[in-house]
Amino acid sequence: MTLKFAFSLSVGLLALGAASAQAQEPIKIGVVSVLTGPAAALGQQVRDGFQLAVDQKGGKLGGLAVQITVIDDELKPDVAVGKVKAFVDSGKVDFVVGPVFSNILGAIAKPVLDSGAFLISPNAGPSTMAGKACNQNFFVTSYQNDQVHEVLGKYAQDQGYKRAYIIAPNYQAGKDSLAGFKNYFKGEIVDEVYAPLTSMDFASDLAKIASTKPDVVFAFLPGGLGVNFVKQWSQAGLQGKIPFLSAFTVDESTLPAQQDAAVGLFGGMTWAPNMDNPQTKSFVSAYEAAYKIVPGSYAQQAYDAAMLIDSAVKAAGGTGDKDKLRAAIKKADFTSLRGKFKFNTNGYPIQDFYLVKVAKRPDGKFQTEIAQKVFTDYADPHAKDCALK
Helix, strand or coil: CCHHHHHHHHHHHHHHHHHHHHHCCCEEEEEEECCCCCCHHHHHHHHHHHHHHHHHCCCEECCEEEEEEEEECCCCHHHHHHHHHHHHHCCCCCEEECCCCHHHHHHHHHHHHHCCCEEEECCCCCCCCCCCCCCCCEEECCCCHHHHHHHHHHHHHHCCCCEEEEEEECCHHHHHHHHHHHHHCCCEEEEEEEECCCCCCCHHHHHHHHHHCCCEEEECCCCHHHHHHHHHHHHCCCCCCCCEEECCCCCCCCHHHHHHHHCCCEEEECCCCCCCCHHHHHHHHHHHHHHCCCCCHHHHHHHHHHHHHHHHHHHHCCCCCHHHHHHHHHHCCCCECCECCEECCCCCEEEEEEEEEEEECCCCCEEEEEEEEEEEEECCHHHHHCCCC
């Protein structure tokens, strides 16, 4: 072996070793979720659903080790921006997964996307980012905010209700919510209320509902808002007297606190813990064993986000080639807990939607259960305004 050849071989081996070491660098992921305050139950499900998928994959996604940093956004946009910016500025970040609330998503989207990281939302799906503000590195594993609420609007319309009282928190998702309901409900809106995100006392709203006697009430009140509203609804003697439709007001994050007060109330969603497919049965069993509670859509969508990343990293052969990774994400080549799932051109899903109903299980736990399918392969209407193809 000549000296020149030996030197070339040694350089080649060093380069190969460096490339191998680089290929084995862990995937760096930030999970942004609300973990303090009344909405913490929602954020904990996002964190735990994502972690469960990673644990089941042996601490890897796409065959690569994962380094997860959990960021508590505290449901404060300024706090979220500061924490997320510090995270993405700290080094090479591959993915940011989160948040729960759309006002937080609106705050963190720019620093995340400007950093070159992929932003995967496991819950928030504002109309603003579904249309003209869509981004090639932004994907949603939940829905566009309007859609779940449209399920209830269509159901109310189909039931022949003529007068509706509607209430939601005063932020982007709340506005999307009531707009979604009104997209399909064509009757009279008796009152349209935007409550502060910190509302805990709904006595005045319930008094107005009792006096105006609408045919139906629609509420989007997630987390602690929903817990208090439903309890006060029952205490006011309205349960069973006026049809109550909601989104994220009675779900697996609120039912442990609402319990019997919520039984029989309707919601809308793309999935429920009793969905009849093998992946859901396995997921629910594993989640309950690990966390001792029934998983809701927040956990399910975060689990799907992890499985999406796993499939994309595997198909792209790592995270180094962003174009290949993006193309692999767009293919959504994974088995969603909800069954059928594919991305539209704007990075939001095309999927089925269901009316769900709260039930008490034989073991004493509460869950939502699928009552009927309302939409099939439903794509949000804002995609037409997105320039991506």
